[in-house]
Amino acid sequence: MTEQNGSAVNTLARKLVKDLVPYASARSSMSGGAVWLNANENALAPAYQLDGTFNRYPSCQPKAVINAYAAYAGVKSEQVLVSRGADEGIELLIRSFCEPNTDSITICPPTYGMYAISAQSHQTAVNKVLLLNSERLDLDGIFATNPKLVFICSPNNPTGDVIPHEQIIAVLEHFKNSALVVVDEAYIEFVPEASVAPLLNRYPHLVVLRTLSKAFGLAGLRCGFTLANPDVINALRKMIAPYPIAEPVAQIAAQALSAAGIAQMKQSVATINTLRSDFIKLASTLPGVLKVWPSNANYVLLQVADAADCVNALIDADILIRNQSSQLGLTQVVRVSIGSPDEMQRLTTAMQQYFLTNQQIKREHA
Numbered sequence: 001m002t003e004q005n006g007s008a009v010n011t012l013a014r015k016l017v018k019d020l021v022p023y024a025s026a027r028s029s030m031s032g033g034a035v036w037l038n039a040n041e042n043a044l045a046p047a048y049q050l051d052g053t054f055n056r057y058p059s060c061q062p063k064a065v066i067n068a069y070a071a072y073a074g075v076k077s078e079q080v081l082v083s084r085g086a087d088e089g090i091e092l093l094i095r096s097f098c099e100p101n102t103d104s105i106t107i108c109p110p111t112y113g114m115y116a117i118s119a120q121s122h123q124t125a126v127n128k129v130l131l132l133n134s135e136r137l138d139l140d141g142i143f144a145t146n147p148k149l150v151f152i153c154s155p156n157n158p159t160g161d162v163i164p165h166e167q168i169i170a171v172l173e174h175f176k177n178s179a180l181v182v183v184d185e186a187y188i189e190f191v192p193e194a195s196v197a198p199l200l201n202r203y204p205h206l207v208v209l210r211t212l213s214k215a216f217g218l219a220g221l222r223c224g225f226t227l228a229n230p231d232v233i234n235a236l237r238k239m240i241a242p243y244p245i246a247e248p249v250a251q252i253a254a255q256a257l258s259a260a261g262i263a264q265m266k267q268s269v270a271t272i273n274t275l276r277s278d279f280i281k282l283a284s285t286l287p288g289v290l291k292v293w294p295s296n297a298n299y300v301l302l303q304v305a306d307a308a309d310c311v312n313a314l315i316d317a318d319i320l321i322r323n324q325s326s327q328l329g330l331t332q333v334v335r336v337s338i339g340s341p342d343e344m345q346r347l348t349t350a351m352q353q354y355f356l357t358n359q360q361i362k363r364e365h366a
């Protein structure tokens with residue numbers, strides 16, 4: 001295409017698209033490195049087999065996957081939608097329930113970035129009600145908004161906090177006849193007792209988001225779930241693409257949700273939770289780590305003197321972690337995903353070296 005043609009195409013794009021700043025995913029914003037601790041993936045990856053041929057279109061909502069997830073989550077099959085990651089669940093909820101240029105969503109930063117970006121790309125306003133002390137919902141602030149959807153992330157990315165059940169119930173009670181309350185449980189397997197899925201039968205306007213990307217170690221699969229009242233699921237089914245789940249994805253998801261797959265997931269959660277406790281203990285002793293958030297997920301948020309410098313120092317050691325300092329309500333913070341035992345050993349060595357050297361420089365300047 002000539003340059004002239006290229007610019008003509010650019011003028012054809014919608015104003016919204018021209019103005020949109022896309023989500024900077026961990027994978028798109030950083031490359032290289034040998035140890036990837038920047039995307040909250042699971043390094044303890046299981047291997048799967050594919051069989052069959054792929055000449056036929058797949059089922060829109062493959063029964064084996066839906067039934068297995070319903071059994072795993074303790075809900076009925078008609079309360080489950082499978083999608084291309086929880087990200088597609090977020091997008092479908094906004095597209096199905098928010099009238100463009102009219103409705104709004106409420107989010108509680110610092111939190112996952114895709115709620116706001118999906119809303120923006122659907123011309124939906126975003127009410128931002130900051131978490132209190134970056135851990136509890138500001139209920140009065142949330143009640144002062146008039147949204148169609150309220151997004152609550154628990155455990156919250158990037159802080160790792162679980163939002164107390166009483167607070168989620170208070171939000172559910174307040175928005176009984178006016179909004180859906182979406183609880184994003186992408187990391188719930190690391191703290192399963194905190195799930196609000198048992199409340200689904202009590203609150204028809206509760207929606208729970210889940211994924212195979214984290215504890216199940218299948219971020220590359222792109223498979224997530226929305227759990228909700230059948231009326232909500234039916235609305236989303238009207239909006240989803242005809243064949244959203246590729247056949248290989250359905251086959252692997254069904255294996256991951258078998259008894260053996262779930263047992264393997266639980267084992268990897270136990271390993272990661274132990275590695276996380278060890279890392280939190282270490283980080284708390286490092287001079288220069290100003291705050292360590294008590295995580296309930298497979299990542300830990302740390303406040304440091306200079307987040308960009310810390311990220312760069314680890315890049316020099318071939319390790320990628322994520323700078324989260326641009327998040328509303330946070331300053332100079334890095335998020336470290338929990339990797340394999342070997343990766344955590346490399347991280348420990350690199351962090352000790354960085355923070356002890358920093359201390360040395362400070363001492364020289366003292």
Ligand code: PMP
Pocket residue numbers: 039040084085086087088112153156157184186210211212213219222223224
């Ligand atoms: N919610 C949260 C809180 C997340 O951190 C992520 C992934 N980073 C997602 C949803 C999206 O998950 P998926 O890979 O299933 O699209």
